[in-house]
Amino acid sequence: MSASINIALVIGSLRKESINRKFAEYIVSQMPDSVTIKEVHIADLPLYNQDYDDKTIESYERVRQQLKDADAVLIVTPEHNRTMPAALKNVVDIGSRPYKESVWTHKKVAVVTASPGSFGGINSGLDVRKSMQMLSAQLMVDPEIHLSRATDSLNEDGSISAHTQKFLQGFVTDFVQFAGKSGG
Numbered sequence: 001m002s003a004s005i006n007i008a009l010v011i012g013s014l015r016k017e018s019i020n021r022k023f024a025e026y027i028v029s030q031m032p033d034s035v036t037i038k039e040v041h042i043a044d045l046p047l048y049n050q051d052y053d054d055k056t057i058e059s060y061e062r063v064r065q066q067l068k069d070a071d072a073v074l075i076v077t078p079e080h081n082r083t084m085p086a087a088l089k090n091v092v093d094i095g096s097r098p099y100k101e102s103v104w105t106h107k108k109v110a111v112v113t114a115s116p117g118s119f120g121g122i123n124s125g126l127d128v129r130k131s132m133q134m135l136s137a138q139l140m141v142d143p144e145i146h147l148s149r150a151t152d153s154l155n156e157d158g159s160i161s162a163h164t165q166k167f168l169q170g171f172v173t174d175f176v177q178f179a180g181k182s183g184g
Helices: 019-031 050-054 058-069 088-095 122-134 162-182
Strands: 003-011 036-039 072-077 108-114 143-149
Touching: 003 019, 003 058, 003 162, 019 108, 019 162, 058 088, 058 143, 058 162, 072 162, 088 122, 108 122, 108 162, 122 162
Parallel strands: 003 036, 003 072, 072 108, 108 143
Antiparallel strands: none
């Protein structure tokens, strides 16, 4: 694939030492040279309020523009209380507004979840997918990545285990193909 692909990366955890950040960084490191990835920083975003739709909020505009400019969005997120983290939901809402100006419409989106628990953040992933479907995003449906017992996928030095690397490399190949397909 020779055409360049621009990916917006959204990490649903605000923690500096988040295991989801480690998995996201590994995924990014495996992307081919034709892929440019820019993280969408979400920690500075005020909570969405419809009263803001008539105002210019610099951080909202920055995020909306990053999402608009991307060919696809990769969301890597934990699960908080059996759903997506509040910071991620805030980005979903900000990108969906103002009314009829959603950046999510026809946007290609892939979701990766990781959790130290047994279910791998599947509830979070399903809730993100549910929101994206309602917003008319194009979801990558296969493979679904929900890394359960995710801390077991990390070596003592914090690097990704060989078994998980192989699994994630397969995801990267599929995601790049999905992101590079034309249509919408």
